[in-house]
Amino acid sequence: MDHVTVLGGSGFIGSHLAQRCRDMGLAVDCPSRDDSWLGGDLGAVFYCVGLTADFRQRPMDTVEAHVCRLTELLRDGRFNRLIYLASTRVYGLGDEPADESTPLTVRADEPDHLYNLSKLMGESVALHSGRDVRVARLSNVYGPDDPSENFLTSIIRSAVIESHIDMRTAGASSKDYISIGQTVDLLIRLAGSAQHRVYNIASGRNTRHDQLTQRISALTGATVRYAENAPIVAMRPIDNQRIATEYNATYHNVLDDLQPLIDRFQTDKSS
Template sequence: MTATQGTASHYTILGATGFVGSHLLRHLRQTGQACLAPGRDEDPALLGDLGHVIYCIGLTADFRQRPLDTVDAHVCVLRRLLAKATFTSLTYLSSTRVYANASDTRESASLLVNPNEAGNLYNLSKLTGEALCLHGGRPHARVVRLSNVIGPRADPDTFIDQLLAEGARTGAVHLRTALASRKDYIHIDDVVALLARIARSQQGGILNVASGQGTSNAEILEILSREAGYVCTADEDAPAWQFSPIDITRLQETYGFRPRDFQEYFPSFIQSQSS
């Protein structure tokens, strides 16, 4: 099965000042694509035909401190877009965080959330946005669940960013999670190239965009020690993250995706951040 290209000639990036949105906008313009990038105070529904919309609006690290803004970003802006806007296709960016504590990470899996836990607000709002996108009555809408994306950020706030900041500041990195803990990481360049193709396809439903394999904390520390010379340690008996590998079978079969290996791109990313 292959992806069939849509006919619209331009893209609209919502959330173009954020991490993924800014890299996506740059990639599309560098490849000669026409792009709209509405500001935060603009109503995209008033801008006419939006072409292929890629919805990158979202909160990440600060969602616990901004619960109302989180729901607005993940659900309310989307609702207004679906009600009023003219577009050829809509690609809504969600997150593989919704698989927290799940053993099945296929796109068709049933997921559990607990509203009693503050951290579940992120997952609940993303899943609400996903359902609204898929069942809001507009054709050619789909969901992309993104993994942990590696790349230069204007406001570094991820686990990897924190390790690099600590190493640059002190010459050492100390972990409070187990060395055996694993997460799925994917490079921003792979992400934006995929999003450009997905947005123009006729594929619907949900699609995992991830590497499909976990990288352990031990592997990360080994690269930091070798490439940056940081002294790397970890707490004994530290708690371990429990994340199941992300299933990317549909991504591979539909788009022929072959992710770059973490060991390949992470050393050069370290050097770029220290220069």
């Protein structure tokens, strides 16, 4: 692999992926949103196009990003291998660990399931396109320069800027988190060699909200308040043994990586 194309290269994951590939000496293209790039040789393609926090307000754009642009690429693009960035969100809530073969449940009338349905449609069309495709289901990716309004970023911002965190979900709520550095490393490996077609890219451990808020409070001095009768929203633990075994991967604990995320907002606050 000497040439890669990163679609969505201006986003959080895409920009880190492009930079890591450049650091490796690879030729990297990050084309714009028009389709003029479809006629050229794309090499290995990372499909990082997508919406996250605002998908509920932008349903049409969500499907366009996760499915429609993808089908154009699969039909007309010249590439060696495509890595489609999907999400472990499709496994939903629960206590039982979910691996890549776990049956999935979605409902068309659930607003929150629009994201899951669109990602699964993207997975399905990619896997049945007859092209060389790998699907990477990512858990919650974090890093100090994440510009999104996701849960972890938002509570750290509140802790630093407002010195207080208001929690609308219970402390027993939990998610899996994986660092941007580890995510990028594993995605690049999938572009080179991969025994399977679908992989969970996750730390393999859920971190509770109260663990996060206690640690953030200790590091920032922020106070924390949980709403009365706040619901428990516990995502299913993610089984990452497939990729961990294939690539001998080890993972950081998000609780040990919070200081750089906090430093970013403290720098912004003082500037």
